[in-house]
Amino acid sequence: MNYAWPGAEIAVMGAKGAVEIIFRSDIGDAAKITARTEEYRQKFANPFVAANRGFIDDVIMPHGTRRRICKALKTLENKRLDNPWRKHGNIPL
Numbered sequence: 001m002n003y004a005w006p007g008a009e010i011a012v013m014g015a016k017g018a019v020e021i022i023f024r025s026d027i028g029d030a031a032k033i034t035a036r037t038e039e040y041r042q043k044f045a046n047p048f049v050a051a052n053r054g055f056i057d058d059v060i061m062p063h064g065t066r067r068r069i070c071k072a073l074k075t076l077e078n079k080r081l082d083n084p085w086r087k088h089g090n091i092p093l
Contacts, residue, residue: 001072002056003065010050015040 004010011018019037026032043049047059060068 001076003058003060003068003072004047004050004056005062005065006047006059008047008059009041009045010047010055011045015045018044 009015015037016033019033019040020027022040023033023036026036047056050056051059058068
């Protein structure tokens, strides 16, 4: 189970760093970088977008975290994994 709080930033790297790489031609203009950073946060680093795309299971409020984690652990209590038989071991490299 993957949960996020509403203020979470779901991204590989921070919005500011990503914008500085993507829009490197605008580096000298602080206003453009600020505007593009906020746009990037709203479009890509938003937990609601991540939940909509299925990257996380749900966006939860911080005060309900304990209840949701307890419920998730109860759900997964009897989960069994059936891993396939390994044909080969790891060879020393």
